[in-house]
Amino acid sequence: MIEHELQKSTEEHTRPACEFGRGARTIVTHYIQNFGCEKVCGTMFSARRRKRHARGVSSPERPDEMTMHFTNDSMNFHSRIGLATLLAMLLSLSARAADWPQWRGPNRDNVWNETGILRTFPDKGLKFRWRTPVGPGWSSPVVVQGRVYLTDMRLDKPKAWERILCFKGSTGKLLWSREYELVYPEFAFNPEQGGGPAATLIVEAGKVYWQGRSGQVDCLDARSGKVIWEIHLDTKYTVGILSVRGSPLIEGNLLILVAGAKPGGCVIALDKRTGKEVWKALDDSKSSSSPLIVVAGGKRQLIVWTGSSVTSLNPATGETYWREMMVTSGNDSIPTPMIQKNRLLISGLMFELNADAPTAKVLWPDSMAPSKRLLSNTSSPLLQGDYVYSAKSSGEFVCLEAGTGKQVWGTTNVTALKFGASIHLTPNGDVTFLFTDEGNLILARLAPDGYHELSRVHLLKPTSDLMKRKLAWVPPVYVNRCVFARNDEELICASLAAKP
Numbered sequence: 006m007i008e009h010e011l012q013k014s015t016e017e018h019t020r021p022a023c024e025f026g027r028g029a030r031t032i033v034t035h036y037i038q039n040f041g042c043e044k045v046c047g048t049m050f051s052a053r054r055r056k057r058h059a060r061g062v063s064s065p066e067r068p069d070e071m072t073m074h075f076t077n078d079s080m081n082f083h084s085r086i087g088l089a090t091l092l093a094m095l096l097s098l099s100a101r102a103a104d105w106p107q108w109r110g111p112n113r114d115n116v117w118n119e120t121g122i123l124r125t126f127p128d129k130g131l132k133f134r135w136r137t138p139v140g141p142g143w144s145s146p147v148v149v150q151g152r153v154y155l156t157d158m159r160l161d162k163p164k165a166w167e168r169i170l171c172f173k174g175s176t177g178k179l180l181w182s183r184e185y186e187l188v189y190p191e192f193a194f195n196p197e198q199g200g201g202p203a204a205t206l207i208v209e210a211g212k213v214y215w216q217g218r219s220g221q222v223d224c225l226d227a228r229s230g231k232v233i234w235e236i237h238l239d240t241k242y243t244v245g246i247l248s249v250r251g252s253p254l255i256e257g258n259l260l261i262l263v264a265g266a267k268p269g270g271c272v273i274a275l276d277k278r279t280g281k282e283v284w285k286a287l288d289d290s291k292s293s294s295s296p297l298i299v300v301a302g303g304k305r306q307l308i309v310w311t312g313s314s315v316t317s318l319n320p321a322t323g324e325t326y327w328r329e330m331m332v333t334s335g336n337d338s339i340p341t342p343m344i345q346k347n348r349l350l351i352s353g354l355m356f357e358l359n360a361d362a363p364t365a366k367v368l369w370p371d372s373m374a375p376s377k378r379l380l381s382n383t384s385s386p387l388l389q390g391d392y393v394y395s396a397k398s399s400g401e402f403v404c405l406e407a408g409t410g411k412q413v414w415g416t417t418n419v420t421a422l423k424f425g426a427s428i429h430l431t432p433n434g435d436v437t438f439l440f441t442d443e444g445n446l447i448l449a450r451l452a453p454d455g456y457h458e459l460s461r462v463h464l465l466k467p468t469s470d471l472m473k474r475k476l477a478w479v480p481p482v483y484v485n486r487c488v489f490a491r492n493d494e495e496l497i498c499a500s501l502a503a504k505p
Contacts, residue, residue: 103118103119103484103485104148104149104150104208104484105146105147105148105149105482105483105484105489106147106148106149106207106208106209107147107205107206107207107208107209107252107254107255108145108147108204108205108207108252108254108295108341109295109341109385109480110482113254113295113297113298113341114343114344115385115387115429115430115431115432115480116431116432116433117431117432117433117438117483118433119433119483119484119485119486120434121486121502121503121504122433122434122486122501122502122503123448123460123501123502123503124436124448124459124460124503125448125459125460126446126448126460126461126462127462130462130463131446131462131464131488131499131500131501132499132500133497133498133499133500134175134177134487134498134499134500135176135177135497135498136177136495136496136497136498137172137177137178137179137495137496138494138495138496139155139157139170139491139493139494139495139496140157140158140159140160140168140201140493141157141158141160141201141468141493142155142156142157142158142201142202142203142479142491142493143201143202143203143250143469143478143479144156144157144201144202144203144204144205144206144252144479145205145479145480145481145482145491146482146489146490146491146496147205147206147207147208147482148174148482148484148485148489149208149227150227151173151174151175152171152172152173152174152180152227153171153172153173153174153177153489153496153498154169154170154171154172154206154208154213154227155169155170155172155491155496156168156169156170156201156202156204156205156206156215157170157201157202158201158202159184160189160194162194163189163194164186165186165187165188165189165193165194166184166185166186166187167184167185167187167201167202167217167218167221168182168183168184168185169182169183169184169206169213169215169223169225169230170182171213171227171230172496174484174485174498177496177498181229181230182230183225183230183232185217185221187217187218187219189247190246190247193246193247201218201493202217202218203218203249203250203251203293204216204217204218204249204250204251204252204253204295205252205295206252207252207253207254207255207260208227209255209277211226211227211228212224212225212226212227212233212277213225213226213227213230214253214255214260214277216249216252216253216262216264217249218246218247218248218249218250219239219244219245219246219247219248219249220237220238220239220242220244220249220264220266221235221236221237221238221239222235222236222237222238222260222262222275222280223235224260224277224280234279234280235280236275236280238262238264238266238270238273241266242264242266242267242268242270243266243267243268244264244265244266244267245265245291248265248291249262249263249264249265249291250291250292250293251263251292251293251294251295251296252295253295254295254296254297254298255277256274256298256305256307256320256321257320257321258276258277258278259274259275259276259277259283259320259321260274260275260276260277261273261274261275261296261307261320262274262275263291263292263294263295263296263309263311264291265289265290265291265292265311265312266285267288268288269285269286269287269288270285270286270287271286271287271288271289271290271291271309271311272285272286272287272296272307272309272311272318272323273285273286274320274323284322284323285323286318286323286324286325287309287311287314287316287318287325289311289312289313289314289316290311290312290313291311291312292309292310292311292312292333292338293336293338293339294309294310294311294338294339294340294341294342295341296308296309296310296342297341297342297343297344298320299342299344299349299358301347301349301358301359301360301363301365302326302358302359302360302361302362302363302364303361303362303363304319304326304363305319305320305321306318306319306320306326306363307319307320308342308344308349308351310331310338310340310342310351310352311338312332312333312334312338313330313331313332314328314329314330314331314332315328315329315331315342315351315354315356316328316329317363317365326363326364327363327364327365329354329356329365329367330373331351331354331375331378332375333375333379336382337375337379337382338352339381339382339383339384340352340380340381340382340384340385340386341385343385343386343387343388344388345388345389345390345407347359347360348368348388348407349365350386350388350393350407351378352378352379352380352381352382352385352386353370353377353378353379353380353386353395353410354367354369354370354378355367355368355369355393355407355410356368368408368409368410369409369410370410379398380395380396380397380398380403381395381396381397381398381426381427381428382398383396383398383425383426383427383442383478384396384427384428384429384430384480385429385430386430387430387432387437387451388407389432389451390407391406391407391408392404392405392406392407392413392453393405393406393407393410394430394437394451395428395430396419396420396426396427396428397426398424398426399422399423399424399426400417400419400420400421400422400423400426401415401416401417401422402415402416402417402418402419402420402428402456403415403416404451404453404455404456413453414453414455414456416455416456418456418458419439419441419447419456420441420442420443420445421442421443423474424471424472425442425471425472425474425476425478426441426442427441427442427476427478428440428441428442429441429480429481431481431483433483435450436448436449436450436459437449437450437451438483438488440464440477440480440481440490441477442467442476442477442478443463443467443476443477444463444464444465444466444467444477444492445461445462445463445464446461446462446463446464446481446488447460447461448460448461464481464488464490464497464499465477465481465490465491465492465497466492466494467492468492468493468494469492469493477490477492479491479492483501486500486501486502487499487500487501487502488501
């Protein structure tokens with residue numbers, strides 16, 4: 006019971022590694038207060054004996070007379086061993102805090118907090134741990150507890166299947182897969198028009214949550230792939246063919262989807278335990294952007310960029326807090342909202358959030374023209390301190406003042422200056438990883454005084470079609486001192502560890 010609850014608590018309260026010390030103390034205190042030191046430590050000893058027994062290793066029995074006392078003044082020897090065992094278990098579980106369980110990582114900010122990472126790439130290129138074939142798709146992989154989950158599609162015209170795949174993180178071995186046959190329109194078999202699943206799935210508390218391109222939503226067992234529940238939004242709403250692109254998020258017991266469903270179901274919240282609809286909101290057109298939860302004005306706010314607006318909703322009820330009209334096409338509304346203190350950035354549109362009430366005002370630009378409110382239609386910007394770093398749709402890479410939107414500098418040395426260019430940004434300590442549409446991985450220092458490139462390596466073959474060009478559009482993920490990246494042909498894992 007206690008072991009189960011400890012593991013469940015650690016998994017459900019995933020936090021960056023830098024915060025784990027505080028989290029570990031909280032968990033230890035909670036279980037000692039609720040179960041007592043003797044019970045908690047005894048459970049840890051029992052778990053250790055069972056593990057040794059399973060390996061065929063004999064273990065001395067715990068003496069009957071051994072007692073454990075935990076007071077403010079002293080703790081006997083066995084209690085200290087018990088608590089050390091407990092802390093060791095929690096520290097081992099803390100490695101899971103480095104997992105990448107959803108779109109853009111644990112906090113949906115694309116920040117990577119691991120240490121011991123390369124600061125220059127080897128002359129001979131990165132060491133690939135494994136590579137495995139996959140089908141087309143625009144979703145990123147997620148990595149949780151040593152497993153890699155990915156969605157793709159299998160085509161055998163006129164049939165098509167969307168698939169959920171689970172691989173072993175250390176070897177790339179396929180552990181399980183589940184596929185769903187769909188009716189794809191003729192245009193979807195054109196590589197430039199189809200592309201496979203776009204929404205990145207979520208793994209939380211032993212469950213996988215997945216949203217297909219045409220409205221199917223599933224909850225699966227993460228270990229086995231067994232279906233726990235399944236719904237089809239297109240049986241209740243009108244959902245555009247292959248229109249679902251934004252990645253879902255979890256807020257408490259709610260699974261929140263940007264479905265673009267009509268009528269009134271652009272955003273839909275389901276009970277993650279059952280798949281039952283809890284609320285729906287907005288009659289806006291679809292979008293390719295993924296939602297974000299922020300805390301401002303004393304409220305938790307769900308920020309959604311649809312094809313018609315940027316809207317703040319109450320994530321518990323779907324009630325609208327504030328709304329700014331912004332009409333864009335689904336091919337432009339791709340970047341994910343970024344938050345830093347009271348600043349909220351939606352591509353090239355900066356808001357100032359009210360600290361006292363759930364309201365917002367536009368800081369910049371002054372123009373309401375959509376073209377003036379977009380920086381890139383392929384990649385999300387980085388909001389860091391008083392500056393914004395971002396690709397532009399042309400391929401230029403720029404630094405802007407966060408308070409005014411004024412350009413500080415720009416460089417054309419990151420990727421080719423062509424339509425469809427993308428630069429995905431992942432901060433790691435004092436450097437930033439940049440992954441480009443050319444399939445290059447770059448290490449650089451980004452600062453107000455300029456772009457400082459440290460190292461560059463080719464990581465992945467571009468395979469996505471655009472106007473007779475091949476591009477690598479899908480953002481990679483960074484876990485366990487490795488980079489995981491996919492194109493329409495393979496999923497790869499390469500080491501970024503500073504030491505073997």
